[in-house]
Amino acid sequence: MISNELISYLKKINEESKFTAILSERGGYITFSNSGQRGSVKYFTLGLDSIITTIKDIFENHNIFISHTNYVEGEWRDLGSTYLNDETANALSTVQTKPLFTTISKLINWANKEKSTPYSDNIIDLDKDSLTKTILQLEELANLYSPKQLSSSKTKISEIKTIVSEKDLKQFAFKTFKVFLDKYGYKKILKNVTEKDSHINEIEYIGIKIKPYFGTGNLIGVFESEQNKETLSSSNTQRFFDENLNITEFPYSYFTTQWADVEGGTLSFNNLQKFVNDLSNGDFEANKNGDKYSLNQKTTVNKYTLQKIYFGAPGTGKSYKIDQEIQNLHPKFYERVTFHPEYDHTNFVGGYRPKSKKNEKGEDIITYQFVPQAFTNIYERAWNDTENQYYLIIEEINRGNCAEIFGDIFQLLDRNSNYTVSPSTELKEHLEKVLTNQDGINKGLRLPSNLTIYATMNTSDQSLFPMDSAFKRRWDWEYIPICYDDIPENESFGYIVIIDxxxxxxxxxxxxxxxxxxxxxxxxGMDKCLGNYFIKSETKEISLNDFINKAIFYLWNDVFKDEDNADSIFEKGTSYEDFFPINSNGKNLVLRIIEKLNITIENK
Incomplete structure (x- = not known):
């Protein structure tokens, strides 16, 4: 097995090297160390994907790296900081240059064992063929840890990544807040705030406070116009950072500088730490180690189900199940579409659309350009940001012609990393422009492992375009049953229908x-049943109007319309039109249905 080969090789070569490197027993990571000559030995961890990206960066800049096969610390430090795109590898190249150099060298040496090149801590093989073979070998190794091998919906593999590191608490708080703005969006962060009229010198502004965490301290100052360092200062002290946060609802908003690491303070590290933990549900943590503050992301690398269809009767909560997965995510991390009989491949992937623009004379002219749609948009985002999970959500998947909508893309649902699909010319040209990670287009289309596809399917819908078995077997399936139990998760248990x-x-x-x-x-059969949330109610009260227009209409039109009277809840000769006016005819007919069903009428 390829992993055992690497473990054995590294164990042997470590005996010849001042630096160690091992394949971690769990997860696709290489753990390596410095020489320990300046004190204690320090260990570092780098994911296989990060290492693959690093070697690809060397390959793509081969004309520059090839003259540096002998290790010179300053030269390799500069090369790493300039050309390595993986953030972790880039950071390590500047502070742990030699350990990273030797680790890459060992992996190249391992992948090219047939060359029988003696290993040296000071020499690296940068032959193009050697680099290519190393990438292929590491890709094969990385695939052993791919999510496609995991059957559960979400398996957690612990990994901690430092996002922000600062010695100054003010800078740390500011950078952390910007990370959260980007990750969760301002609406989630500023959900429960209070506002207070305030001023700096003669300039009035609105102070935004998040009292549960920062008490009466103004976290953000919202002004009526652009500000600068001078206008944001008083008594020779800068009160807010002069970088505009550009929050949508607060276009001139500035973050406070009034942080102090003191016990009992409002804008303190302890309060920020609690805010970070609560807002992220533990996915991020703020730590202080000595004189340094750090924001760490627990990329408990969640290995996700790659594609799943939630199916069941209408109203059982299939979409709600998906909403629970994405409820804390910024909208940029997902795309949502609804299939229907007229929905086609162009609506799903993209195509040429007319666009109006000005010519050199300032005249309006019509041109045609490729306009990406949901699939292409989320495909681009997922490939360009492989550190985060992205979602494509398809509502009512069985109402559309899946074979036509997906086209050749449906073959990618096998998630075989060695299998690709050739895109159309216009899609290929578009992706070549927008993908910073060319792995998403180099050899054709290939779904990244950080893209999950969820779909919902109402079993009551009789599609004009049945799914074929080849399409179905590429999905995981989960049935969402109707719940009649009085449990906390079943809010519908307390719903009442108001007759009058x-x-x-x-x-x-x-x-x-x-x-x-x-x-x-x-x-x-079960496919036609009503689900718990067929009618949703925020107040737990369902009006007679909603009951007749939603539940009764569905039952009359889609369930009992062609049934004999003995098998129907409706009286002989009843039409849907007979339920109107609702407050008179509708009420009387509903009462008869309730009586026929032996349901107890209660006083309000």
Whole structure:
């Protein structure tokens, strides 16, 4: 096995080297060390993907690196900081230059064992063929740790990445806040704030406070116009950073500088630490080690189900299940589409669309250009940011012609990293322009492992375009059942349907009784049942109007319309039109249905 080969090789070569490097027992990481000559030995961890990216960077800049096969610290430090695109590898190249150099050299030597080149801590093989073979070998090794081999929805593999590191608390707080703005969006961060009219010298502004964490301290100052360092200062002290946060609802917003690492202070490190942990649900943590503050992301590298279809009766909470997965994410991390009979490949992937622009004479002219759609947009974002998980969400997938909508892309759902699909000319040209990570287009289209596709399917929908078995087997499937139990997760248990000002009945009783009739009818079955949230209610009260226009219409039009009266909840000769006006005819007919279903009428 390739992993065992590397473990054995590194164990042997470490005996000849002042620096160690090992393949970690769990996860796709290389752990390596410095020589320990200046004190204690220090260890560092780098993911296989980061190492692959690093060697690819060397390959792509081969004409520059080839003259540096002998180790010279200053030269390799400069090369690393200039040409290495992986942030972790770039940082290590400037502070742990020799350990990184020797680790890469060992991996190249291992992948090219047939060359029988003696290993040296001071020499690296930068032959193009050697680099290519190393990349291929490491890709094969990395695939052993690919999410496609994991059957569970989400498996956690601990990995901690430092996002911000500062000695100055003010700078640390500012950079941390900007990271969170980008990650979670201002609406989530500023959800529960208070505002207070304030001023600096003669300039008025609105102070934004997040009291549960920072008490009465102004976290952000919102001004009416652009400010500078001078206007943001008083008593020879700068009160806010002079970089505009450019928050959508607060165009001239500035972050406070009034941080102090003191016990009991409002704008203190302890309060910031709690804010970071709570807002991120523990995904980030703020730490202080000696005189340095750091923001660490627990990329508990979540290995996700790659594609799954949630299916069940209408209203069972399939979309809600997906919403729970993405509820804390900034919208840039997902795209959402709804399939329908008219939805096609161009709507899904993109195509040429007319665009109006000015010519040299200032006249309006029509040109045609490729306009990307949901699939292409999320494909681009996922490839350009492999450190984060991205989601494509398809609602009502069975209502569209999946074979036509996906086209050749459906073959990529196998997630075989060695299999690619050739894109159309216009899609290829577009991706070559927008992808900073050319792995997403070099050999054709290939779905990255950090792109999850979720879909929902109402079993009641009779699609004009049934999914074929080849398409179906490429998905994981999860059935979402109807719940009749009184448990905290089932909010619908407390819903009531208001008939008038005096009487009502329980929604859950109606669901149970009507679904019993539906599922025992051989012509109907479970697919036609009503789900818990077929009608959603924020107040737990369902109006008679909603009940008739949603539940009754569905039952009359899609369930019982062609059934014999003995198998129907509707009286003989009843049409949907008979339920109007709702407050008179509708009320009377609903009461008869409730009586037929043996549902108890209650006083409000």
């Amino acid at each position: 000002d005096n009487i009502a009945f329980k929604w859950i009783d109606f669901l149970y009784n009507v679904n019993t009739i539906i599922k025992t009818n051989a012509n109907l």
